[in-house]
Amino acid sequence: MDKAQNHLQDTETRILQAAEKEFFEKGYAGARTASIAEAAGVTHAMLHYYFRTKDKLFERIVSGKINMLADILLSAVGDANLPLEERIRQGIERHFDFISANRDLPRFIVNEVLSRPEQVDAMNRNVQSIVNEVLDNLQQEIDEYAAKGLCRRVDARMLLIDIVSLNVFPFMAAPIVYGAIGSAYGDYEEFLARRKRENVKTILEKLKIN
Amino acid sequence: MDKAQNHLQDTETRILQAAEKEFFEKGYAGARTASIAEAAGVTHAMLHYYFRTKDKLFERIVSGKINMLADILLSAVGDANLPLEERIRQGIERHFDFISANRDLPRFIVNEVLSRPEQVDAMNRNVQSIVNEVLDNLQQEIDEYAAKGLCRRVDARMLLIDIVSLNVFPFMAAPIVYGAIGSAYGDYEEFLARRKRENVKTILEKLKIN
DNA sequence: TTCGCTTTTAACAAAATTGTTAGTCTTATT
DNA sequence: AATAAGACTAACAATTTTGTTAAAAGCGAA
Numbered sequence: 321m322d323k324a325q326n327h328l329q330d331t332e333t334r335i336l337q338a339a340e341k342e343f344f345e346k347g348y349a350g351a352r353t354a355s356i357a358e359a360a361g362v363t364h365a366m367l368h369y370y371f372r373t374k375d376k377l378f379e380r381i382v383s384g385k386i387n388m389l390a391d392i393l394l395s396a397v398g399d400a401n402l403p404l405e406e407r408i409r410q411g412i413e414r415h416f417d418f419i420s421a422n423r424d425l426p427r428f429i430v431n432e433v434l435s436r437p438e439q440v441d442a443m444n445r446n447v448q449s450i451v452n453e454v455l456d457n458l459q460q461e462i463d464e465y466a467a468k469g470l471c472r473r474v475d476a477r478m479l480l481i482d483i484v485s486l487n488v489f490p491f492m493a494a495p496i497v498y499g500a501i502g503s504a505y506g507d508y509e510e511f512l513a514r515r516k517r518e519n520v521k522t523i524l525e526k527l528k529i530n
Numbered sequence: 531m532d533k534a535q536n537h538l539q540d541t542e543t544r545i546l547q548a549a550e551k552e553f554f555e556k557g558y559a560g561a562r563t564a565s566i567a568e569a570a571g572v573t574h575a576m577l578h579y580y581f582r583t584k585d586k587l588f589e590r591i592v593s594g595k596i597n598m599l600a601d602i603l604l605s606a607v608g609d610a611n612l613p614l615e616e617r618i619r620q621g622i623e624r625h626f627d628f629i630s631a632n633r634d635l636p637r638f639i640v641n642e643v644l645s646r647p648e649q650v651d652a653m654n655r656n657v658q659s660i661v662n663e664v665l666d667n668l669q670q671e672i673d674e675y676a677a678k679g680l681c682r683r684v685d686a687r688m689l690l691i692d693i694v695s696l697n698v699f700p701f702m703a704a705p706i707v708y709g710a711i712g713s714a715y716g717d718y719e720e721f722l723a724r725r726k727r728e729n730v731k732t733i734l735e736k737l738k739i740n
Numbered sequence: 741t742t743c744g745c746t747t748t749t750a751a752c753a754a755a756a757t758t759g760t761t762a763g764t765c766t767t768a769t770t
Numbered sequence: 771a772a773t774a775a776g777a778c779t780a781a782c783a784a785t786t787t788t789g790t791t792a793a794a795a796g797c798g799a800a
Contacts, residue, residue: 331778345645346559347559347560347641348560349556349557349560350557350558350559350560352756352758353757353758354756354758363779363780364757364758364759365759365760365778365780366778366779368759368760369777373759374757427641429703429706430640431557431637431641434703434704434706435555443706444705444706444710448709448710451710477711477712477714477715478728480711481699481700481712482728484699484703484707485695485698485700486692486696488695488699488703489691489694489699490691490695492702493639493644493694493698494644495644495650495654496644496653496657497691497694499650499653500654500657500658501661501665501690501691502687502691515688518685518688518692522692522732525735525736526732526735528740562786563787563788563789564786564787564788572748573748573749573750574787574788574789575748575749575750575789575790575791576747576748578788578789578790582789583788583789584787584788584789
């Protein structure tokens with residue numbers, strides 16, 4: 321059973337990997353099952369053997385990716401015993417690093433998931449409760465700090481949107497952002513490091529008391 | 531000639547309008563020339579008669595949209611005799627309003643244009659010089675204000691990326707951003723108004739001296 | 741009206757694309 | 771070795787999709 325399973329998993333995961341690449345690069349409509357099969361090194365009948373249809377294969381990829389979103393949100397929450405400013409800095413940096421390590425993910429989500437209402441519903445059901453919990457905790461902590469005069473009483477929800485916007489957009493629009501502006505800062509990785517620092521600064525500035 | 535031209539333009543523009551809608555909604559690969567023709571109320575042979583190929587029709591739509599980008603950038607520059615803070619506020623708001631009036635444009639650009647290297651080159655050629663001029667002027671003005679102690683010496687390029695990120699991302703990811711967070715602020719339009727104010731505040735905060 | 745030009749239509753052709761199926765090969769188990 | 775189960779292949783089928791073409795219709799000018 322183990323070796324048989326290995327064999328199965330081998331081609332199955334090869335198809336999955338090729339499918340992920342193809343769907344990320346070309347989207348659902350642009351992806352070709354034949355290309356996926358070729359990239360995976362199998363006949364395209366195998367793709368149907370393992371996944372029945374292009375649609376089911378796509379769903380499989382999507383659901384895997386959607387789960388990553390909740391994970392990164394939770395992992396960015398960080399240690400509860402760090403001071404607020406440090407926790408936020410860490411959260412921003414972890415989020416930035418996650419996007420940096422998955423540079424095509426945002427575009428894929430926005431393109432392929434957000435245009436399918438039933439997927440959006442599924443995502444919101446999965447994400448909303450955890451987002452709200454994270455945000456309620458953060459808001460409470462901000463309010464406590466503010467009560468002691470240690471920071472401004474900023475809106476946690478708005479802050480989260482700020483962070484995600486600042487971190488994600490430059491990756492999504494990378495070719496223009498870097499091409500038209502970023503290249504003035506050196507190579508692309510250098511530019512990214514600079515952006516990361518800048519985003520931390522921008523957000524913490526909103527919290528800082530004058 | 532006038533009436534003939536009118537007749538010609540009529541179906542031609544109807545095809546163009548239907549094509550824009552279809553390409554915006556489904557992307558190049560997902561768009562169907564038959565759907566476009568049907569939506570325009572003509573046989574699909576007419577589409578080929580006027581535009582030869584799906585590709586040429588697409589190019590026509592894209593080039594029109596690319597030109598809008600330079601326009602909005604310039605229009606956001608604003609009156610040179612306003613004080614810096616007011617000019618920046620105005621620029622942010624104009625940019626936000628433009629995106630708000632063209633909510634599908636960012637996704638279209640990111641999806642359909644940025645995945646085509648030759649289009650990216652064309653865009654950068656068109657945009658880079660004007661962006662650089664705008665940025666150089668802005669940077670100079672910031673530096674002057676900073677020299678007088680009226681604001682911080684912030685990096686104009688980073689500021690522009692901040693503005694575009696904050697303004698554009700919530701529209702691109704609208705279904706999640708509003709679904710998971712924004713709905714706490716009321717209806718969608720209310721949320722947007724709130725975001726607009728928030729973005730202005732975030733940016734001006736970076737300039738303000740403590 | 742007739743001529744010539746553009747616009748429009750209907751039918752067709754070619755290619756691409758997803759999916760199926762019948763049968764073969766491999767491999768673990770008995 | 772025989773068998774059974776799953777993995778695999780090659781060929782085929784059905785549909786979709788882009789694009790063409792020959793002929794008809796519309797229309798202004800001579």
